[in-house]
Amino acid sequence: MTSRYWxxxxxxxxxxxxxxxxxxxxxxxxxFDTPLYRFNIPNLRVGTLDLLLSLSDDLVKSSNFIExxxxxxxxxxxxxxxxxxxxxxALTVDGVPVDSYLTRxxxxxxxxxxxxxxxxxxxxxxxxxxxxxxxxxxxVAEYNNVRSQLNAINRKQSGxxxxxxxxxxxxxxxxxxxxxxxxxxxxxxxxxxxxxLASYETLTxxxxxxxxxxxxxxxxYALYTVTLFKRVADNFRTNAREKGFQIRDFEYSPExxxxxxxxxxxxxxxxxxxxxxxxxxxxxxxxxxxxxxxHFCAVRVFAESILRYGLPPSFLACVLSxxxxxxxxxxxxxxxxxxxxxxxxxxxxxEMGGGIFGLGGEADTYPYPSFTINLV
Numbered sequence: 001m002t003s004r005y006w007x008x009x010x011x012x013x014x015x016x017x018x019x020x021x022x023x024x025x026x027x028x029x030x031x032f033d034t035p036l037y038r039f040n041i042p043n044l045r046v047g048t049l050d051l052l053l054s055l056s057d058d059l060v061k062s063s064n065f066i067e068x069x070x071x072x073x074x075x076x077x078x079x080x081x082x083x084x085x086x087x088x089x090a091l092t093v094d095g096v097p098v099d100s101y102l103t104r105x106x107x108x109x110x111x112x113x114x115x116x117x118x119x120x121x122x123x124x125x126x127x128x129x130x131x132x133x134x135x136x137x138x139x140v141a142e143y144n145n146v147r148s149q150l151n152a153i154n155r156k157q158s159g160x161x162x163x164x165x166x167x168x169x170x171x172x173x174x175x176x177x178x179x180x181x182x183x184x185x186x187x188x189x190x191x192x193x194x195x196x197l198a199s200y201e202t203l204t205x206x207x208x209x210x211x212x213x214x215x216x217x218x219x220x221y222a223l224y225t226v227t228l229f230k231r232v233a234d235n236f237r238t239n240a241r242e243k244g245f246q247i248r249d250f251e252y253s254p255e256x257x258x259x260x261x262x263x264x265x266x267x268x269x270x271x272x273x274x275x276x277x278x279x280x281x282x283x284x285x286x287x288x289x290x291x292x293x294x295h296f297c298a299v300r301v302f303a304e305s306i307l308r309y310g311l312p313p314s315f316l317a318c319v320l321s322x323x324x325x326x327x328x329x330x331x332x333x334x335x336x337x338x339x340x341x342x343x344x345x346x347x348x349x350x351e352m353g354g355g356i357f358g359l360g361g362e363a364d365t366y367p368y369p370s371f372t373i374n375l376v
Contacts, residue, residue: 002321003376009305009369012314018317031326037103038099039317041298042114059300066293069133073286080279092286125292143274150267161187161221167257169216175252186224187246203239204232221250259332340366
């Protein structure tokens with residue numbers, strides 16, 4: 001799929017069809033590998049020139065915002081597809097691939113009545129996209145909250161023995177708890193295991209001889225148990241710490257362990273459910289944002305064309321996708337359609353002392369309205 005397009009507008013003196021035929025001929029002759037499409041824009045309400053000038057100040061800013069929401073939604077889709085191990089689906093607007101939607105654009109009269117003032121259409125598009133962005137933030141935050149809880153549990157279960165949850169490593173048969181005796185878990189650096197085995201019985205009085213048992217080992221530490229009298233447990237902890245051994249606080253509880261297991265399973269289910277529903281929501285919302293973006297582009301082309309060429313509206317809007325090596329040639333072809341009589345509202349930046357009627361970006365660069373649409 002082509003990912004970068006130009007949307008341009010050329011002046012029309014007599015008929016749009018003749019300009020279109022000439023353009024097709026020139027592109028076919030000098031840049032045959034450049035796809036070319038009509039960009040059909042309906043007759044919108046112009047309003048006063050003052051209103052159009054005022055509106056133009058917001059067009060570029062709003063266009064950047066809408067494009068940003070489109071890309072943000074697409075990136076979220078790509079991330080969820082990657083995490084879920086899904087193949088990337090072609091993004092669509094009501095089942096139509098987005099590149100086809102752009103190149104075969106049809107104005108949605110039911111959604112945006114052409115008799116509505118331009119500012120009303122622009123404000124409607126902006127508010128719709130802003131609401132989708134707000135919804136996306138809320139939904140992603142909800143998903144990230146569950147994911148953070150799950151990651152925290154996973155870190156406890158898979159991290160270093162110095163910090164991880166020990167409940168899945170210590171079994172009932174490893175623990176002795178009675179009126180006078182207690183079993184403690186000891187975290188011993190791997191290189192100090194011989195020292196531990198040689199010294200743990202003498203770290204304090206009343207340690208049960210040969211009671212230490214190795215349960216688990218990771219890349220840094222080994223997990224041992226040791227049984228001793230409860231009344232010397234605090235003293236044992238202190239002396240063990242001085243020799244570089246960590247005695248972890250641990251209370252064996254089958255009920256708590258089962259509760260943690262159920263909580264983990266619930267969070268896994270919640271994460272999968274939220275990710276699946278959010279992915280489907282993103283597919284739908286991306287189509288809505290992209291459709292809004294293309295309608296906004298149509299308004300922008302219409303407004304810039306009037307500011308560039310004057311009234312009544314008489315211009316040809318089209319979409320091109322030249323290769324990098326063809327760009328200079330295509331620009332030259334397009335400029336050939338804009339002599340001084342046709343492009344009477346265009347002056348150079350030096351002559352204008354800046355941009356054209358407040359229009360920024362590429363509008364300042366060429367003698368015809370032009371801006372780039374990046375689908376990715």
